[in-house]
Every structure is written in C-alpha cells, then in structure tokens.
Amino acid sequence: MTLEVKNLFCERDERILFSNFSLHINTAEVVQVIGQNGSGKTTLLRILCGLSDAYTGDIFWQGKYLDGESDERYHAVLYVEHLSGVKGTLTAEENLHWMMQLDKSLNKCSIMDALQQVGLYGFEDVPCHSLSAGQQRRVGLARLYLSSAPLWILDEPFTALDKKGVGEKEALIANHVHEGGSVILTTHHDLMVPGKTVRPINLDEVAVI
Amino acid sequence: MGSFTSFSDFIQMGTHGLYVWLSYGIALVIFIYNIVSAYLLKRQFFINAKRRLRREQGTI
Amino acid sequence: MNFLLSAIKRELLLVFRRRNDIINPLAFFLMVAVLFPLGVSPDPTFLSEVAPGVIWVAALLACLLSVDGIFRSDYEDGSLEQMLVSSESLLALVLAKVLTHWLVSGFCLAIISPLVAMMFFLPEQGYFALIVSLLIGTPTLSLMGAIGAALTVALRKGGVLISLLVLPLYIPVLIFGAGTVQAGAMGLAIQGYLALLAAILVLSLMLAPFAISAALKISVRS
C-alpha cells in the first residue's frame, strides 16, 4: 500500500505552496505533516485524497498513475477532517449509518460498538445538534473504529478532544499501523504513537520564498 | 450620389433619418467601447506588470 | 440501485427533520400569487385571464428560492466532500437530492395549486391542465436549478447569482407550462403541450445530472 506524489506544484492566492515537492507514504507508516498556518497542510491532504484540482503533478496509487478519471484511491482511503460531515438534524446512529452507505470500507465493527468505543453509548438516538462540540467530533471520529481502509488521511483529528480521547486515538492509530495500515495526518499535538516512530514532514522547509 | 438625389436627402433618409443614424450611432459607440475597453485592459496590465517587475527586481 | 434508495431515504429523513423546508416554498408560492390581485386588480375576468401565467411564475420562483439550498448544508458541514471521496456513484446522489427537492417543492406546489387557481377564478376545466403541467414541468426546474446551485455552492454570494444563471434556462418551461394551462382553461387539447414539457424533462433528466456532478466537483475541488 503506497501513495506517492511527484513534482507537485501548487499555487494559492498568488503564493506558491509547493514546488517540485515529492512525498511517499509507505505501508505501516505514520506521517505527520507540520507547518505554520497557511503553509498548505490542509491543501496537501486534500490533494492526496482527490479533493483538490488546484495543482499540477503526478500522483501514484499502488504504483499506478492516477489521471483523475477513474480513481481507485476512493476505495482505500478514509478522509476525516474537522468538518467531518456530521449532520446536526440526524442522530449519531443515523449519521454513521449514512457514512457506512457512502464508504463500504467502514465495516470493521457495528455502529453500536463504534459508539461505545468513543463513549457515546446511550447517545445514539439524540440529534447531533444537541450534543456538545466534543461529542459531535467523536461521532465523526467513530469512523476510525469502523474503518478497514488501508490509508487514513486525517486533518486535525484531535481538535475539541480531551486528553483521554487523544490517547485513545493514538492507540487506535498504533493499532491501525500494526495491522499494516498507514496514516498521514496534521495536528498541533505532540503525537505519541505507542511503539512507532512518526515521520515528520515540515512544510515550512519546502516552501519557496 | 447612390440612391439619393442630394446630400440633405441622404441625411434625412426619407423620413427615417433619426432611426437610421441612431442605429449606426449605437453600433459605432459599441464598436468604440469594445476597442477602448480592450485597450484600457492592456494598458492597465502593463502598468501593473512593470510595477511588479520593478518591485521583484528591487528586492533581489 | 440500493445506494440510490438509501440516499433518497437519507434526504427524506433530513427534510422531515426540518419541516420548515417543506412549508417555506409553499408559503412563498401563495404570497407571490396574492401580490398580483393586490398590485394590479381583483377583477375576476382579469384574474382568470392572467391566472396561468401568474401561477406558473409563482411556482417557478418558489422552486428557484428553495433550490439554492439543495447542496449548501452538505457543503458547509463537509458531507459533500465525503460524498466526493466515496466510491459510490455521485450521479445517484445527485438524482436523490433533486428528486427530494422536487417532492418538497414542485410536487407539493402542484398539489396546492388548485387553491391558488380558485382564488384566481381559473375556469374549472383548466385545473387538470394546471396540476399535470406542474407535475411534468417542475422536475425540469429542479434539475436546472440544481445545476445553478452546484455551480454557486462554494460562493458566498450564491443567492442572487443563482437566479441570474437559472432564470433564463427556465423560460421554455414557463412558456409551455403556462401555455398548457391556457389551452386547458379554454377547453382545448393539451396533449401536445404536455408532450413538449415531457420532452424537455427527458432531455434534462439525461443531461443535467452529469452537469450537476461535474459542477459539484468543481465547486468542492476549487
């Protein structure tokens, strides 16, 4: 399982974010993208999962060039961002049910198991807008427990989580990597993945002045 | 002169002078507008571009 | 197919959780229609003459008003991005969304249109034409409107812009729709008109979903 980027060039608002940038994500690896605000962390993750066209360069998935027409990436990537697609008018269970319809790789355990893991057992039939910000966040993150996708792309997954929640997610990432999956993420936390070194990629260093 | 007997006849266009000349006037105005706006666009671009180039060369 | 059904189920669930979304276009439709007698004249012969056009214009505006939000909440909470990175068909999702929009706008408008027709003294023989023309014509409005909504979903000033984009495209439906009702009110045959409306519907049903999904991709990936 590899995702590879070559010769990435990306310009935003008259500013060059990446030029001749390359990146390689291997099997069983945790990559942390670091950089200042506006250094292009989110942009990079969006390019990686096919949510941005504002770049030139080549992306290879499992060694196969992705031309943007047919995209095998979508079967194998879990993308979680700060918005996370949780609908306030739906309950936690309904939200997760819909996410499972969209993403067939969310099949590792049942919805109830996942909700229990994120500490929302008993909240499954409450509309999400009456949950707290942290609880809503955890509804989105319940996908991490459900997902059997080999590559996780996580944009600031730890915001609005307490210390305990962050620890649990780190253990989850460790488990995912242990099973042969890979993770690329951005976070402001000092990431501690038990039993695994995190490879950092500093975008401030690749930026072109 | 063409299908007209005199110059004043030509200007009057029978009784339709107002309409004919108004139409050709409108056409002329729109033609000129197109040329002038394109030219202004061009001038503006070069003014901005020269300024930017000077700024970039100044910093190096 | 299964996915299409579950997408429709989700959209309906979302709509029923927010019942205002159903009421608002209907209330708007009624209010716009009421403005005409107030603004022009309550004379029954005048009203029955303008009824087909007025009812159709009011229905068209109600559709336009509600179609602006068809993708907005999904865009704002990140659901749309999840739909784009999904391996499921975006076309099915788009169809589900448009169908749901039609059910809460066009379909409901067609159901309550006899009420407005009565207030406008439309001859009784025109009622059938009114309901059927709205049923066949408004899905096209939803489809075309969704193209505009998908193009403007990422823009801050989407609301005004979408009317500029979509209203010209609504003109044929308005002409044939109002024409159907006029013919029906005069007791003429309406099959020909309905066939035209249906032809436009089939054409937009074939082409619009592709335009909508392409536009959504552009809006999200910008």
Add this chain to the structure above:
Amino acid sequence: MKIKMPRWFYQLASPKWFYDITGMLLPWFGLAAILLLLVGSIWGLVFAPADYQQGNSFRIIYIHVPSSILAQSCYMMMAIAGAVGLIWKMKIAHVVAGACAPIGASIAVMSLATGAVWGKPTWGAWWVWDARLTAMLVLLFLYIGVIALNSAFENKASSDKATAILSLVGLVNIPIIKYSVEWWNTLHQPATFTVTEKPAMPPEMWIPLLVMVLGFYCFFAVVLMIRARIEVLEREKRSDWVKKVIENYGR
C-alpha cells in the same frame, strides 16, 4: 472521450505560440475589419436601394442582422471553446472562452438596441415582443449569467471550468429557448410580419449585408485576440517570455 488531435492543436495550447501567432494575425484582421466595415456601411447606407415597403429604415438591417448573427455565433464559440478546455484541459481554450463573453454581450446589446430602433418606424413602438428580439434578450441574459459566474470565483481554474459548464448548458438550451419563444410568439401575436425575413432580396441589397457580416466577424476576431492576449500574459506572468514581453513594452 479523448480523441487524439493533430499536432497544431497541441501547439495552439502553448501560450507563447498563441501569443506570437495572434500577434502576427492581429494587424491583418484589423485591416480587414476596417475595410470591410467601411465598404459595407457606405454601400449599405448610400448605394443600396431603399426597400419598397419600409423605405430607408431598412438600412438598419446592415447593423442589426450582422450583430444578431455574431452574438449567436459568439455564444456558440464560447461554449465550444469551454468544452475544448474541459475535455483536453487546454488553458488557452478557457482564455478564449472568457474573452468571448463580454464581447458577445455587447454585440447582443447592439442587436437589441438596433432592433428596437428599427421597431419604431416599422411597428410604431420602441419595443415589440417579436420572437427574434425576445430570443436575443434571453441570449443577453445567458451572457450576463456567464459573466457574473466568471467573475464570482476567486480561483481562475475553477471559474474557467464552471463557466464552461454553464455555457454548455446554455448552448443546449438555446434551440429550446428559440423554439419556445417562436411558438409563444405565434400564439400571442399572429400575423406580425418579421422585418428581417425577406423572401427574395436582390443582390444589391444582400451583397453589402454579406460584407458587413464578414466585417463584424473580423472585428470580433480583433477584439477577441486583444483580450485573449492580455489574459495569456496575465496567467503566464511568472514565465520568462512574459517578463521579456513586459520589459520590451513601450520601448
């Protein structure tokens, strides 16, 4: 979907090549436009015979008809250029499509205004809901939509693609709009004669018309090239050849 195109097609996609070739063509098109428009309008105003029914107001045809034709073909060109840009990811095509919109809108205004002026002596009113005029008005609305959408995006790449899609949707709709408007017109105003449709126009009337149509196309090409060239420079301003062009400008 993707068809292999001849080599010149891909050369056209190179901004520098486009800039150079249009720089060469521009003076010739400019000259042709001036000559054709001068000859055509003098011919039409002075030498063409007056119409036996409408008298001299008929001479408006030499503006109205070419502008109507140009406004329509300009929209078609915009939509096709947009489609080429979408399918082959060719930036130059998007540049051309973007330059088409304001020109086409102004020409549509010309067609509407001259049609209205022509309407006064012919129908006795400045505006008549004639099928052609109404369809032209809708075309102007379509242009306005395209221009509004094009300027609403901050990101050039997405604004290119979005306007391309909108103009393609408009292109599919134009025949339907025309048909529906004509149908509506016959329903509401039977037996109004249309000024622009003459069964048999003598050659001394239609030859100047042809000259004017060609002149309008040449003029369109000139403005289009000027606008597209600026846009190319704007988009390529980081490249060395554009920096050279800027440095040499005004020397």
